[in-house]
Amino acid sequence: MPASQALLETIRSKLFSAVIGDVLDSRGYHHQFLPPEIRPLxxxxVVVGRAMTVLEADCTGDRMGHSGEAAAFGLMFKALDELQADEVYLATGGSPDYAFWGEMMSTRARVLGAAGAVLNGPHRDTAGVLExxxxxxxxxxxxxxxxxxxxVIDYRCPIEFPNRTxxxxxDIVVGDRDGVVIIPSAVEAEIVELALAKVAxxxxxQRMLEEGVSTQEVFRRTGIM
Incomplete structure (x- = not known):
């Protein structure tokens, strides 16, 4: 298994968003969670994969442009078709007045082996997406x-969310019921190693608490709470 794929599998099987976020905080990365409104269906x-970043923008009118029907969606089809295995379609930039994702997009992403989609906007076709x-x-x-x-006006570009993330x-995207956190690719190995140690x-x-040790004493001994 390639090293990158093995790292993603370790995250899937052994880690979760909260512990990763704690470790990122400890290393000075204080704005790594996406807005809390972004929730799993x-x-x-659970989603774990590498960010295929997508930038949305609002527009007015059914402007097909010179390229025909597809231009009505900007670069969305191109971005979707270029998804690679273990990538997450990660979109922000537009308003919450329209759906960023639907059943047909889920079908295409699944066929390409993508890890999932994370959207700072709505989805639609809920039953079909779940299917x-x-x-x-x-x-x-x-x-x-x-x-x-x-x-979609750009993709595979740096993007920023309203909460400064x-x-x-x-970058590695990790999402579960507690939120979506971003691990910068430059420090991914270090963060995963520290998160595994924190889990241990x-x-x-947990054992000390079950034995009746006070939270103050537990934190004094371990620095964890």
């Missing part, structure tokens, strides 16, 4: 179409 959904089995995180369900209202293409330490903390 079902509580058990595809691809992890999708969004701000909620809203059926209004993107056409005439928004389009910046994501570079290839938290198991010791």
């Amino acid at each position: 079902t509580p058990e959904m 595809q089995g691809l992890p999708v995180f969004s701000v909620g369900a809203f059926a209004q179409d993107q056409r005439m209202r928004g389009r 910046r994501v570079e293409p290839g 330490g938290e198991q010791d903390v």
